[in-house]
Amino acid sequence: MHYDHLVLVDYLISKDVGVHCAQYLLRCLRLVSGCWDAFVDDSVYEAQIQKFNCKRQRTLKNINSFTGSSMGGTKLGSSHDKENKSKKQLFLSAKVCLLSLKRTLEDLHKKDLFPYNPKPLLKSLSRFEELCAQY
Numbered sequence: 001m002h003y004d005h006l007v008l009v010d011y012l013i014s015k016d017v018g019v020h021c022a023q024y025l026l027r028c029l030r031l032v033s034g035c036w037d038a039f040v041d042d043s044v045y046e047a048q049i050q051k052f053n054c055k056r057q058r059t060l061k062n063i064n065s066f067t068g069s070s071m072g073g074t075k076l077g078s079s080h081d082k083e084n085k086s087k088k089q090l091f092l093s094a095k096v097c098l099l100s101l102k103r104t105l106e107d108l109h110k111k112d113l114f115p116y117n118p119k120p121l122l123k124s125l126s127r128f129e130e131l132c133a134q135y
Helices: 005-013 018-034 036-040 042-067 080-110 119-134
Strands: none
Touching: 005 018, 005 080, 018 036, 018 119, 080 119
């Protein structure tokens, strides 16, 4: 989805999956609000990135040993500096996406274009906005 809030809007206003998407997003926002420090803490992102890279490296080693090929010493992923920049970018991209989503949902709600009541979702997004302002 590349942090495109309009993709989320499309899901949320869908008559088929809108309510389910809203419920899922509400659960995610509750987790983020409840674990805010972990959400914005670099070490949490670093641990997740390292865990993911280790899994990828083990998988490729297994594939290479099975096929008899080698990677020629090439490391998976990017340099440590690039990872640090991407950790911050993950948070900033999520923040921009969710705050844009909030504005769009508020506009749609004012125009009465929602197939259900979006107030709980707007309340959670407002809480997310407050936490971002404190950060």
